[in-house]
Amino acid sequence: xxxxxxxxxxxxxxxxxxxxxxxxxxxxxxxxxxxxxxxxxxxxxxxxxxxxxxxxxxxxxxxxxxxxxxxxxxxxxxxxxxxxxxxxxxxxxxxxxxxxxxxxxxxxxxxxxxxxxxxxxxxxxxxxxxxxxxxxxxxxxxxxxxxxxxxxxxxxxxxxxxxxxxxxxxxxxxxxxxxxxxxxxxxxxxxxxxxxxxxxxxxxxxxxxxxxxxxxxxxxxxxxxxxxxxxxxxxxxxxxxxxxxxxxxxxxxxxxxxxxxxxxxxxxxxxxxxxxxxxxxxxxxxxxxxxxxxxxxxxxxxxxxxxxxxxxxxxxxxxxxxxxxxxx
Amino acid sequence: xxxxxxxxxxxxxxxxxxxxxxxxxxxxxxxxxxxxxxxxxxxxxxxxxxxxxxxxxxxxxxxxxxxxxxxxxxxxxxxxxxxxxxxxxxxxxxxxxxxxxxxxxxxxxxxxxxxxxxxxxxxxxxxxxxxxxxxxxxxxxxxxxxxxxxxxxxxxxxxxxxxxxxxxxxxxxxxxxxxxxxxxxxxxxxxxxxxxxxxxxxxxxxxxxxxxxxxxxxxxxxxxxxxxxxxxxxxxxxxxxxxxxxx
Numbered sequence: 001x002x003x004x005x006x007x008x009x010x011x012x013x014x015x016x017x018x019x020x021x022x023x024x025x026x027x028x029x030x031x032x033x034x035x036x037x038x039x040x041x042x043x044x045x046x047x048x049x050x051x052x053x054x055x056x057x058x059x060x061x062x063x064x065x066x067x068x069x070x071x072x073x074x075x076x077x078x079x080x081x082x083x084x085x086x087x088x089x090x091x092x093x094x095x096x097x098x099x100x101x102x103x104x105x106x107x108x109x110x111x112x113x114x115x116x117x118x119x120x121x122x123x124x125x126x127x128x129x130x131x132x133x134x135x136x137x138x139x140x141x142x143x144x145x146x147x148x149x150x151x152x153x154x155x156x157x158x159x160x161x162x163x164x165x166x167x168x169x170x171x172x173x174x175x176x177x178x179x180x181x182x183x184x185x186x187x188x189x190x191x192x193x194x195x196x197x198x199x200x201x202x203x204x205x206x207x208x209x210x211x212x213x214x215x216x217x218x219x220x221x222x223x224x225x226x227x228x229x230x231x232x233x234x235x236x237x238x239x240x241x242x243x244x245x246x247x248x249x250x251x252x253x254x255x256x257x258x259x260x261x262x263x264x265x266x267x268x269x270x271x272x273x274x275x276x277x278x279x280x281x282x283x284x285x286x287x288x289x290x291x292x293x294x295x296x297x298x299x300x301x302x303x304x305x306x307x308x309x310x311x312x313x314x315x316x317x318x319x320x321x322x323x324x325x326x327x328x
Numbered sequence: 329x330x331x332x333x334x335x336x337x338x339x340x341x342x343x344x345x346x347x348x349x350x351x352x353x354x355x356x357x358x359x360x361x362x363x364x365x366x367x368x369x370x371x372x373x374x375x376x377x378x379x380x381x382x383x384x385x386x387x388x389x390x391x392x393x394x395x396x397x398x399x400x401x402x403x404x405x406x407x408x409x410x411x412x413x414x415x416x417x418x419x420x421x422x423x424x425x426x427x428x429x430x431x432x433x434x435x436x437x438x439x440x441x442x443x444x445x446x447x448x449x450x451x452x453x454x455x456x457x458x459x460x461x462x463x464x465x466x467x468x469x470x471x472x473x474x475x476x477x478x479x480x481x482x483x484x485x486x487x488x489x490x491x492x493x494x495x496x497x498x499x500x501x502x503x504x505x506x507x508x509x510x511x512x513x514x515x516x517x518x519x520x521x522x523x524x525x526x527x528x529x530x531x532x533x534x535x536x537x538x539x540x541x542x543x544x545x546x547x548x549x550x551x552x553x554x555x556x557x558x559x560x561x562x563x564x565x566x567x568x569x570x571x572x573x574x575x
Contacts, residue, residue, distance in 0.1 A: 181430075181445075186427065188422075191420060198413075198417075285564050
């Protein structure tokens, strides 16, 4: 969504002020939800890069959150600092994500979705069955929260600010990436890979890179998730979380920088805000999501853009996905 | 004169159907070669085999004497060989300027240096010149998907020239373009050919356009070259007339 530069600065400053002030006056559970929002936003930013910008469907993002969470849990419960977990989980997720990208060089759309779904199942089975490493269904408990340069993040509000700081760094790095030539190449990959290739874009390397970076951000989210909940077990990283992350990207606005922020808010915070409706809250939530996605496939950001300048928004013309040739 | 592009005995079959059969020709530096033929004669298939989008069943393609058969389109582009497609191929969600920057950015530095470098890859000036040259200044900030068909066609052609290619294969550049814009497009192509010494191979059904633009014409029918020569000579060739009108 493009606003005038001044309006963007004001809106950005207001959002930061809101996020900084939000935890004050909230009970620990409210602060936990805000922290969870920040963590899930990071994972959704990663998926938005892979799916929203580069157009590669993935149902394996939860697996990378799991890889990050287990890396953090295993290392920090053995006395390693959290930054070591960040480094290892990011590198591990990047490498595995790169490998997972190879099938995307051959298949797309629902075929690719099933490839990544199979990978997600594989990771879940490893987390559940390899007890010598992961403690299986018993999970790993007493995961410590880090002390950063003498600042203990043990209290919920401190850990929230820690999560917010990491989210700020991830957002800045992702913002740089999508405005860079790489971001432009990712978009070209999504919109028309054949034309992109004819213009010198190495679609193979960019596809792999989109998977690798998106997966690495899933790993970063996982490293934060483990000390947030302080107890992890395999079902937290099953397919349900992958679908939730997909929902966050689509509801927020796939391919929009701010999409994951709003999508994660809808997925993490909205169900809690709807609890006033007691037993009906999940029904209300489900209806909201169904109507939103059906009426506005470009998500909340797309809806806002449509409302802001209805006349200027042209329906994107479908681009042929064939070889671009006609009859001759 | 040494050939910039050499095509030797190129063939492409789809199952039992032969789309291109034993085609050989040379493209010389600085010329504008027209490739014409009835629908289904194999022109675009030939382009796709030359440019790595399809693997030829037989034959060889060389650029500057170097074999390029089967090379990936992105590698060919970095060798200075560009193309446009028969159907519009712009990136609708990117602005006109970003489409142009994208079309040039992969020729600059390595993938990593592009990430660390400026967001526009230092190409805003070049893109602006291209925008002026193709008279797209009024829509430079618009998303390409919001442009008229003719403007998108101009953008499509402009993108092929962003990286300063030596050889461009244009697949029906005049298709769907209104007459006024067509004159403009022809002048732009002539000017690039004259000033940048760029070589073109042009597939086109618009005979007036192709005859007035090209210096030499190849005629393809049923996957084979049936005539070759200057526009005037080809226009009166009996085989060509028969291929278009039937016996």
